[in-house]
Amino acid sequence: MHLWFRCQARILAIAGLCLLCSGQALPAVPAGWMLTRPQKQDLTKWPECNRQPNFERWLRSFHTVQKPWHLALDGVASEEDSCIWIHDVVEMLLRKPRDPKVISVLEVCHKPMHHQGSSGLEDATGSYCDDPDFDVMDEGRWERACPLVPGIVAEGALNPCASRFRMIDGRHRICKLKMETNMAISHAPFFVLNETEVLSLVVPNCSEDSAGPPTKLRWEDFEDAWHHILNDRQAGETRVDSVVLEFVRASLPTVLRRAPEEL
Ligand SMILES: *[C@@H]1O[C@H](CO)[C@@H](O)[C@H](O)[C@H]1NC(C)=O
Numbered sequence: 001m002h003l004w005f006r007c008q009a010r011i012l013a014i015a016g017l018c019l020l021c022s023g024q025a026l027p028a029v030p031a032g033w034m035l036t037r038p039q040k041q042d043l044t045k046w047p048e049c050n051r052q053p054n055f056e057r058w059l060r061s062f063h064t065v066q067k068p069w070h071l072a073l074d075g076v077a078s079e080e081d082s083c084i085w086i087h088d089v090v091e092m093l094l095r096k097p098r099d100p101k102v103i104s105v106l107e108v109c110h111k112p113m114h115h116q117g118s119s120g121l122e123d124a125t126g127s128y129c130d131d132p133d134f135d136v137m138d139e140g141r142w143e144r145a146c147p148l149v150p151g152i153v154a155e156g157a158l159n160p161c162a163s164r165f166r167m168i169d170g171r172h173r174i175c176k177l178k179m180e181t182n183m184a185i186s187h188a189p190f191f192v193l194n195e196t197e198v199l200s201l202v203v204p205n206c207s208e209d210s211a212g213p214p215t216k217l218r219w220e221d222f223e224d225a226w227h228h229i230l231n232d233r234q235a236g237e238t239r240v241d242s243v244v245l246e247f248v249r250a251s252l253p254t255v256l257r258r259a260p261e262e263l
């Protein structure tokens with residue numbers, strides 16, 4: 001019995017090590033933490049988390065990949081105007097659904113770091129987020145941003161911090177979270193793409209006056225899904241695709257808390 005137990009423990013330990021070395025050991029939520037819906041005090045602090053997100057503007061937005069935020073050392077992905085439509089990122093997350101994962105914000109390189117001379121992850125004060133004149137942030141987006149909505153990152157993708165994760169979407173949210181908690185935030189949930197996935201989404205041109213974003217997705221479906229979930233209706237009562245419904249559900253504001261100690 002005793003030997004059997006030791007053997008099991010050893011197998012488990014080896015399995016754990018293998019998971020670590022294969023680089024896939026990102027649990028959805030690390031031990032000791034739990035994700036909950038925002039409580040009253042969170043919504044008092046961030047009333048914008050009660051508002052419906054602007055899905056239309058969000059799906060029409062894009063992530064530029066100019067230096068030093070280029071995504072590849074050569075080829076199309078480093079061309080001057082290269083970019084990634086958030087629309088395409090979301091489409092991929094619908095096609096290959098996944099839950100957000102809790103990761104360390106100390107490993108997430110995000111704009112406006114290394115932009116117009118601003119500092120990067122090494123700056124523990126987060127001064128790169130301090131933008132009172134809204135030179136590198138958009139005032140309207142800042143005000144509407146709910147910092148509890150998961151951002152989107154790419155793991156293993158080139159970034160100017162040489163960090164494990166590169167943020168693709170959510171700089172207003174993460175900056176707000178950092179600044180309005182006095183940099184006390186250590187972890188947060190993010191949707192994680194891999195490098196291959198993110199590189200496959202790079203296109204040469206997302207300028208405002210180009211033909212516009214791809215139109216596979218309808219922002220109205222995201223609004224419908226949001227209302228449906230908030231009103232707690234049964235799945236059968238909506239015509240919205242269940243994949244959109246699950247994505248919107250996974251994107252709702254979430255708070256990371258210490259789990260109660262196990263007895
Ligand atoms: C990236 O994700 C895709 C699924 O979208 C998977 O098929 C592929 O193996 C992954 N690549 C790596 C390097 O993990």
Ligand SMILES: *[C@@H]1O[C@H](CO)[C@@H](O)[C@H](O)[C@H]1NC(C)=O
Pocket residue numbers: 204205207209210211
């Ligand atoms: C990008 O969009 C602009 C404006 O529509 C257009 O003039 C230009 O040719 C486009 N470039 C590419 C590479 O598609």
